[in-house]
Amino acid sequence: MLQKNEKSILSLQWRLQKKSRKWYDWIMPVIAIVLWGLTFFNVNTLKANEQIDYITIAFWMLIGITILAFVKIKFHHIIEIILKVILFALVPFLCMYLIEFCNDNAVFELNQAIILMNYGCYMAVLVLFFGLTGRVKGAYIGTLLFCAIYGLANKFILLFRGTPIVPWDLYSLRTAVSVAGNYEYSIDGAMLITILAFVLAIFFVIQFSHVKVTKKGYCVSFATSMIVLVVTYISLVPTEQLELWGVSRNLWKQENAIQENGVWLNFVDNTKDIALKKPEGYNKKEQEEIFAQYETKELTKKQKKNRPTIIAIMNESFCDMTSWTEGDAVEVNQEPIPFTTSWKKNVIRGNMLVPVFGAGTATTEFEFLTGQSQAFYPSGSVAYQQFIHKETQSLASILKSYGYKTLAMHPYYGNGWSREKVYPLLGFDDFLSIEDLKYQEMMRYYCSDASNYKNIIEEYENRGDDPLFIFNVTMQNHGGYVGDKTNFTHTIKEKNLGEGIVDEYLSLTYESDQALKDLVEYFSEQEDPVVICFFGDHWPKLQTDIYDRMFPGVDEFDRTVRQHTVPFYVWANYDIDARDVGYTSTNYISGFVLEAANLPLDPWHQFLKEMQEKLPAISTVAYVDEDQEIHSMDEESENNEAILELERAQYYYFQDRE
Known part of the structure; x- marks a missing residue:
């Protein structure tokens, strides 16, 4: 057994130990093994990028994933509180960076206003999951899972049809599923690194203890999340304001729009076009x-x-x-x-x-x-x-x-x-x-x-x-x-x-x-x-x-x-x-x-x-x-x-x- 000291900054124990084993303790090692295999079979995609050493990055991520898959880390409660506060600010940025990276966008080439608006969109997602789960840990895991699925799905959609996900694609979900099995799927280096990074982040968050909230606290957190979402939505939708901040509307080339505005901000901005509007000068x-x-x-x-x-x-x-x-x-x-x-x-x-x-x-x-x-x-x-x-x-x-x-x-x-x-x-x-x-x-x-x-x-x-x-x-x-x-x-x-x-x-x-x-x-x-x-x-x-x-x-x-x-x-x-x-x-x-x-x-x-x-x-x-x-x-x-x-x-x- 690894050393465990309740008074220390952190303590360690084997994840598969019978006394404290949970259902996900079995799944995490399996995921780690699968990711080693996935990386091995796609190593050539990691070599394709000559500017970035993807292989070294992937290797150290896999080491981290493997350690977290087999070892439980229990933080001192004060350290855990500090980490949760830091992660509340960091998780939205991590999601933003990884989704843009996965979709071949450079976050830091966007202007500052657009970066902040994208960050606000991801923060809104985090707050929503906090409201839905009533737990900080649940909010982190939900946000990371959602963003991982969304980012990868957007990349596949880009590859298959040349345009990103837009809000009204939800109407076509059944049609997409009916033909999805007839396509061949492969991942590139950016997608593989994105998968590893999201899994590493989720495995790290899983180490935190569960903190339940009362029904009153749950209602307050849910109400707060709704307020944040509404305010975020209203502040983003007005086209004139968005243009002042540098957001460009490219309705005819959505694949260009995500490069100019960022993936998630562009999706949110498209929600204003769900309903038809009267043409200018219509009588x-x-x-x-x-x-x-x-x-x-x-x-x-x-x-x-x-x-x-x-x-x-x-x-x-x-x-x-x-x-x-x-x-x-x-x-x-x-x-x-x-x-x-x-x-x-x-x-x-x-x-x-x-x-x-x-x-x-x-x-x-x-x-x-x-x-x-x-x-x-x-x-x-x-x-x-x-x-x-x-x-x-x-x-x-x-x-x-x-x-x-x-x-x-x-x-x-x-x-x-x-x-x-x-x-x-x-x-x-x-x-x-x-x-x-x-x-x-x-x-x-x-x-x-x-x-x-x-x-x-x-x-x-x-x-x-x-x-x-x-x-x-x-x-x-x-x-x-x-x-x-x-x-x-x-x-x-x-x-x-x-x-x-x-x-x-x-x-x-x-x-x-x-x-x-x-x-x-x-x-x-x-x-x-x-x-x-x-x-x-x-x-x-x-x-x-x-x-x-x-x-x-x-x-x-x-x-x-x-x-x-x-x-x-x-x-x-x-x-x-x-x-x-x-x-x-x-x-x-x-x-x-x-x-x-x-x-x-x-x-x-x-x-x-x-x-x-x-x-x-x-x-x-x-x-x-x-x-x-x-x-x-x-x-x-x-x-x-x-x-x-x-x-x-x-x-x-x-x-x-x-």
């Missing part, structure tokens, strides 16, 4: 007068007789990657999407600006179906989960008013992005998810496009007398690229990058291209009129270093625009005004569908058709002006009259119209 009466000039047109007898079947396919992660990368940075053995690149007969086509990159399928879907622009919603928000709680006009509801049967299809789980709740509000009669579909042949871990399109054909052949509208969201190309560890042959081989996941992704787009070709050939032979709309939802999320090699020498804005550009196609099996429209955006595409189907435009699409002359394309990152010049959606965009006009009209038509 409801003016909007009513504007839309009074647009009439809701009825179908003519000819239009009613010739209503085509309409099939809209939003293809997961489909883009023309090799056309947008720089020079010969990407060289392939053959064209990845030969059919779509040459698809021109009876096709309206162009380059479509999408609102998201690497993830956020539901946002592109929302823009297409409703004709709204995500540019006027909070950055990173998901309208399906946050803002659609009542019947909302969409392409489905418009076609339904024209006598169409409206069907949504998705070969994955129906609860993703709250689709099963939202689709009826958008005017869909039925929704078929993976549980309802007959053909489910897998490619990797998702239903293949070829199999998916068999389900479309089956629905078409059993459509009945009413015209049919199908909106199909594919899954084949979804993220979770693992290179050669797949169950299909990589048709496309990239020569320069030497990355298996690039071959995998490009080969998936080839399979999508060929499946679409077969679908179009089938409908080309049908006598009844058919319109097919096909577009990608966003670019795939590959590792940043891979994209760096794809875009050598390309400035950040140009690269961002390219990575938000996908092709779109509207085809008919009869003659239409085929053309390449150049740049457009997702919110305008449904108008091209109605045009190809020779159906009347509702007031919103009439307005959008006029807006296209002034504002041919708009997304969350860029817009195209009437001179076909591309501009960033930065502060200057707030003074663009066409953008303001569209923003006010969209708010009125979808939020304020009676």
Whole structure:
């Protein structure tokens, strides 16, 4: 037994001693052993940083963790009180430093005001846990655990989708969990050091004795924590005050915002955008007068007789990657999407600006179906989960008013992005998810496009007398690229990058291209009129270093625009005004569908058709002006009259119209 002296500054004893053993005394040694193994298997990530000796730091942290895992330290009560007071100030700073470090931010490069505000946010978390637990020790452990999980989760989210955690991600938690198992997870040196540091801090705090508070004391501590949280929140939210202190708002590039403002402060600042706000200069009466000039047109007898079947396919992660990368940075053995690149007969086509990159399928879907622009919603928000709680006009509801049967299809789980709740509000009669579909042949871990399109054909052949509208969201190309560890042959081989996941992704787009070709050939032979709309939802999320090699020498804005550009196609099996429209955006595409189907435009699409002359394309990152010049959606965009006009009209038509 180690020496134990009640009068000494501290006393030591073995943690696994029977007399004083608690449940966590068994867990701590196990955690220590696991961390030794984790460090051993990730030692190469520690060597990757040549400026900092991560290996030495990790070694001494592991020594400290091991000692605390096997040895109990009991401090003299006065020493413990002093340590607790010191830690009350130190724990928030430690959490701030480690989270920023984990997310590749340098705390001391932030200005002093921002550092203090971030510190205040972490202090508020600590006070909240103190109120919830009524114990200083519990507050420390709760804060450290919460911040460790949050910091690591934020880093993984950054790696997978390119943007940090925002408040409204809580709405998408179920969707994220459903696909999380299909990704490969690895940690870098900063993440490993962060894990070790948090565990070391928690193991140290565990040494403190439990000090219970009375019910009265518990109530006082909880009330105090609420006051601190409210005061902190109110003091942080006013935008004008934040700007005076140096906090910048970068709604279109959240990954840049966390570098400028700090991770946790940026999250708190984003809470002000959970609710929609009236646009600047908005006047409801003016909007009513504007839309009074647009009439809701009825179908003519000819239009009613010739209503085509309409099939809209939003293809997961489909883009023309090799056309947008720089020079010969990407060289392939053959064209990845030969059919779509040459698809021109009876096709309206162009380059479509999408609102998201690497993830956020539901946002592109929302823009297409409703004709709204995500540019006027909070950055990173998901309208399906946050803002659609009542019947909302969409392409489905418009076609339904024209006598169409409206069907949504998705070969994955129906609860993703709250689709099963939202689709009826958008005017869909039925929704078929993976549980309802007959053909489910897998490619990797998702239903293949070829199999998916068999389900479309089956629905078409059993459509009945009413015209049919199908909106199909594919899954084949979804993220979770693992290179050669797949169950299909990589048709496309990239020569320069030497990355298996690039071959995998490009080969998936080839399979999508060929499946679409077969679908179009089938409908080309049908006598009844058919319109097919096909577009990608966003670019795939590959590792940043891979994209760096794809875009050598390309400035950040140009690269961002390219990575938000996908092709779109509207085809008919009869003659239409085929053309390449150049740049457009997702919110305008449904108008091209109605045009190809020779159906009347509702007031919103009439307005959008006029807006296209002034504002041919708009997304969350860029817009195209009437001179076909591309501009960033930065502060200057707030003074663009066409953008303001569209923003006010969209708010009125979808939020304020009676």
